[in-house]
Amino acid sequence: MIKDHEAEDIAREKISFGQVLRNRQFFALWLANLVSSFGDWLALIALFSLIGFRWKGTPSEVSGIMIAYVIPVALFGSIAGVFVDRWNIKRTMIASDLIRAILAAALALASGLFHLYPIVFAMSLVSSFFIPAQSVAIPRLLRKEELLVANSLNAQTVNLNRILGPAAASALVAWAGEKLCFYIDSLTFIFSAAMLSLVVLPQVKSEGKMGTGLRQEFIAGLRFIGRHQLIFFLIGSMMAAVLAIAAFDSLIIIYVRDILSSDSRVFGAILSLVGVTTILGSALIGKYGQHHSKLLLVILGILTFGVSILILTIFGNVWVTLVCCLILGVGVAGVMVPSQTLIQEETPPEVLGRVSSTSMSLITVAQLISFLAAGRIAGAGLDVFAVEPLPGGSPLRKLPNVLLTPHCAGGSIEAVVAMTNRCVDNLLAIRDGHPLGEDLLNPEARAA
Numbered sequence: 001m002i003k004d005h006e007a008e009d010i011a012r013e014k015i016s017f018g019q020v021l022r023n024r025q026f027f028a029l030w031l032a033n034l035v036s037s038f039g040d041w042l043a044l045i046a047l048f049s050l051i052g053f054r055w056k057g058t059p060s061e062v063s064g065i066m067i068a069y070v071i072p073v074a075l076f077g078s079i080a081g082v083f084v085d086r087w088n089i090k091r092t093m094i095a096s097d098l099i100r101a102i103l104a105a106a107l108a109l110a111s112g113l114f115h116l117y118p119i120v121f122a123m124s125l126v127s128s129f130f131i132p133a134q135s136v137a138i139p140r141l142l143r144k145e146e147l148l149v150a151n152s153l154n155a156q157t158v159n160l161n162r163i164l165g166p167a168a169a170s171a172l173v174a175w176a177g178e179k180l181c182f183y184i185d186s187l188t189f190i191f192s193a194a195m196l197s198l199v200v201l202p203q204v205k206s207e208g209k210m211g212t213g214l215r216q217e218f219i220a221g222l223r224f225i226g227r228h229q230l231i232f233f234l235i236g237s238m239m240a241a242v243l244a245i246a247a248f249d250s251l252i253i254i255y256v257r258d259i260l261s262s263d264s265r266v267f268g269a270i271l272s273l274v275g276v277t278t279i280l281g282s283a284l285i286g287k288y289g290q291h292h293s294k295l296l297l298v299i300l301g302i303l304t305f306g307v308s309i310l311i312l313t314i315f316g317n318v319w320v321t322l323v324c325c326l327i328l329g330v331g332v333a334g335v336m337v338p339s340q341t342l343i344q345e346e347t348p349p350e351v352l353g354r355v356s357s358t359s360m361s362l363i364t365v366a367q368l369i370s371f372l373a374a375g376r377i378a379g380a381g382l383d384v385f386a387v388e389p390l391p392g393g394s395p396l397r398k399l400p401n402v403l404l405t406p407h408c409a410g411g412s413i414e415a416v417v418a419m420t421n422r423c424v425d426n427l428l429a430i431r432d433g434h435p436l437g438e439d440l441l442n443p444e445a446r447a448a
Contacts, residue, residue: 013145015290020149025141025199030150032192033134034157036097039188041165042172043104046181047116049173061113068117072125073364080128081357082217085350089133089140090201094193096130101189108182132356139344139352140201148294148341152286155337159279163272204349221354230295230346234339235359237298239366241335244305246367248274248328259316266318270325277329284330285337294338301334 021027047065051057084092103123110116142150172181225231249271256267289297308328312321347355428434 015146015149017149017153017286020142020146020153023142023146025201026138026150028195028198029134029137029141030153030157032097032195033154034161035195036188036192037158038161038165038168039104039185041161042169042181042188043107043185045166045169046173046178047107047120049169050178051113051116054178055113057113064113064117065120068120069124070364070368072121073128074361074368076125077128077132077361077364078221078354078358079214079218081132081221081354082214084129084132084136084353084357085217085221087133088203089137090196090199092133093130093137094196096126096133097189097193097196099126100130101186101193104182104186104189107185108179128357128360131360132353135340135344135356136349136352137199137201140204140349141199144345145290147344148290148338149286151337151340151344152282155282155333156279156286159275159282163275217354221351221358224347224351225355225358228346231343231355234298234342235362237302237335238339238359238363240302241305241332242363242366243369244309245274245328245332248309255312255321260318260321262318266321270321273322273325274329277326278333279329281330281333282337285333289338294342297334297338298342301331301336301338304328304331304334306331 021030044065048062051065052062055061100123103119103126106119107116110119138150138154139147169181172184225235252270253267256262256270260266285297305328308324308331312324315321343355343359344352
């Protein structure tokens with residue numbers, strides 16, 4: 001009976017942010033995340049500045065940075081979770097930070113795009129191991145009752161850095177150039193590794209052990225998600241929230257310009273409101289959501305941001321839009337924070353790495369889909385198709401930002417000149433006994 005009463009007292013206990021931060025192990029983990037995520041924003045903005053302003057890069061060259069960062073998470077994130085469940089969590093996080101510190105410093109030494117892209121790709125790949133490992137570490141350091149507050153703190157940290165990081169990066173680039181941001185980012189990873197070295201993580205039975213096989217463990221993780229209806233719903237809810245907010249970010253400037261007939265001041269106010277209210281929403285959920293059903297909070301969050309976006313589409317009014325943006329950020333926080341907490345509570349420790357990494361990967365894919373559907377790709381020119389001529393009912397014919405040509409790009413002046421030059425180069429190579437080019441249709445000619 002005593003144990004039952006103690007459990008009831010704990011269930012009624014209201015956990016404060018200060019109480020969670022007084023846990024020295026979690027505080028070290030949180031501080032490491034705070035500092036390193038700030039450094040990430042410094043490096044990201046510095047990369048855009050370096051390519052866009054200093055190197056005068058094209059839009060496709062600038063967007064290549066985001067592609068290089070997103071692809072590893074989308075493609076390899078789920079697989080990384082298998083290793084996270086096998087490896088020692090603390091060593092995985094520290095090793096990830098130290099590798100990223102080296103890669104961040106390497107950004108300062110890059111002399112061209114073909115140096116930058118592989119480095120960014122590698123940093124993202126390493127992050128695919130760090131992020132689920134961090135998610136696994138949190139429930140090992142805290143009681144179940146403290147997880148909602150901990151995830152609320154992390155959400156506030158991420159969104160605060162999303163606001164402060166770009167502003168700090170812009171000032172540093174203007175003062176000392178992009179390289180300083182890269183070196184600071186490297187130092188933040190070293191600081192993070194030092195903080196993580198202070199964390200004492202209890203081990204679970206599966207940690208450090210080899211499993212039945214990479215493929216079998218990967219499939220087992222997917223089956224767990226598919227068969228666990230609650231976790232399946234939570235991941236889907238987070239994907240929906242990310243789809244909505246990513247589409248909002250992509251299209252709001254057009255909405256402000258064409259529907260509200262307003263200027264950059266309204267645009268800036270909207271983005272600031274969403275960022276601030278997401279932080280506020282995370283704080284409110286952490287403080288007042290502890291004794292409410294987390295699933296109910298997720299459902300209310302979905303309804304909140306759904307209704308906000310619906311109202312935006314009905315009323316083309318500046319003040320209505322600003323009010324909706326106040327609600328939108330709270331709704332997104334209402335989905336993300338309780339969902340992450342429920343996943344940590346409902347998932348067995350030995351499979352949490354796979355579940356967390358799969359969730360991260362699917363959310364990244366959802367963000368990509370949203371950018372594409374919302375028109376982040378400004379336009380496309382297509383000349384070759386799998387079926388030619390292109391069927392009359394093809395959706396490509398209806399897209400206003402797609403230019404279609406009937407497989408005739410080879411007839412342009414530039415193409416003819418290029419083909420002529422390659423032909424002459426190959427003839428000269430045969431005459432002089434040099435290797436032929438790589439664009440031959442009959443490679444057996446090289447042997448002849």
